Amino acid sequence: MANSKTIRHVTIVGTGVIGASWAALFLAEGLQVVATDPAPNAEAALRKFVETAWPALQRLGLSPGASQSNLTFTADLLQAVSGADFVQENGPERIDFKRKLYGQLDELLPSEVIIASSSSGLTMSEIQQGAASHPERCVIAHPVNPPHLIPLVEVVGGAKTSEDTIRRALEFYASIGRRPVRLNKEMPGHVTNRLQAALGREVYYLVAEDVISAADVDTALCWGPGLRWGIMGNMMLNHLGGGRGGIEHFLQQFTGPMTAWWKTLGSPVLTPEVQRRLIDSVHAEVGSRTVEQLEAERDELLLGLLELRIKRPDTASQRNSRLKSPAAA
């Protein structure tokens, strides 16, 4: 089987926001990229996106050979996948559409070429039913928007996905500076959307109940626990929260209060009235600032944080845990 070192040509199927962002990333990593999308203005929009994303990618560091000129566009699927070592699929989130697409891709591509789906809402077990010949090379590789900046990729197979496919997908994303994680089971929302939903539910509850304004709950998150989540995960922070006694001491000390808080967490229902309260509170926070201004602020800070985090040498244990995941399962 091919390993990740041989992946030089990547095909992007679907060049909406996610597909275009993947294209920018792959180009910055020095890969040859062929992109395809049936939409009328797809090529122009894609090239504009890549051009706009390029300065940020330069700041984070381009790989040898990286160039926007390594991007080819074709509206023809057959032509697009010819010579592909790896396919990143970002089509519409409709199961009938996806199955038909996977049927076509499965017929067109040599059996060792991985087809990775960015889908957030469908499972690979559902999608790969369309790939009659080689469903084992199909896998979910779900990024967080925008993939050219946020390093996480959630990798999860369907019922028919092979271990080899999962291992090679994890290796490929790691080889281009991503932080892939492996899910051992298919879950609605994978992992990150579940974590965001869990946090968001309590945030909406507290704002809807007028415990706190949107402005203040945002301050509470991003000047409080969010600062820590921007640098380390929950489990490791719990380990450090236990002091010299580590995670054991943390659980001894906090299981009581934490489970008591769990009992009082809210279950808001997003009625039109509740949505209106959330919207009004957000607008009070936003004031006269435009979405463009706020996006620029977010992206500048995000780049700064990424520079700070990526500068640091990876610890051996983090590297090991990433490479060990597929073998251990």
Next chain:
Amino acid sequence: MANSKTIRHVTIVGTGVIGASWAALFLAEGLQVVATDPAPNAEAALRKFVETAWPALQRLGLSPGASQSNLTFTADLLQAVSGADFVQENGPERIDFKRKLYGQLDELLPSEVIIASSSSGLTMSEIQQGAASHPERCVIAHPVNPPHLIPLVEVVGGAKTSEDTIRRALEFYASIGRRPVRLNKEMPGHVTNRLQAALGREVYYLVAEDVISAADVDTALCWGPGLRWGIMGNMMLNHLGGGRGGIEHFLQQFTGPMTAWWKTLGSPVLTPEVQRRLIDSVHAEVGSRTVEQLEAERDELLLGLLELRIKRPDTASQRNSRLKSPAAA
């Protein structure tokens, strides 16, 4: 009434980890600090803590007049509160102890001096029952550990707390570079512990169910949505997640999937077996790294992120929202 500009002398009651960290912060902000604690080695431990914290505070910028020599220690409560403009209380989390302490403080201090409690587990309505004469000057001001680095302070009054006290407390913390937020209602766990509990519950569920390892769920958080929470709050990120349509479009688009995910979120029970699974997975992640090494890594990144965030000029709207909160309620 005194306003925050006149607060120059702060008394710290209780110099455990939280009290010592507050002392370091107040000193770095150029204030005169008197600390008191009945524990045998309290003074030595406090001075050691402040000395250890000082280089980080220097990196973040000392205020004019800031000096460790502005710290006085006395085991005598009466002496400690003499001349205090503001009291930060960090005593043990036992309601009988707190009520008695607030009775003493209430007798010793002029009525305009605010008594702010760092309590995370008790409410001010309970505590201030001990302050017979002036319960209205007692308020919760709950920091996130360590307060000398994490800027958030959660301010919430009890049933008898005056609006003036809440306003002056918010002003005081803002004046020393903190990011105070105002809770309009008392809630178990205030806000941040509820947010951490909501997220932690799903993290524990996914690890306990072997969906993902501790190492990978930590990667998913801190290289995924955590990166965004390290720079902006959930509501503002939702607003930007809606693109040009803002929060309205976000709610239109994501209320469906989000509420579907809510229905599938886990409710783990932290039995000894589940705790063992969490502990084992954390140890596989930690490997041979010591708590000290990991703490150093966390604190170095945290300082870097704070430098990045604090460097940025506050936007007008953020300033306004902070100052408007007390007046608007």
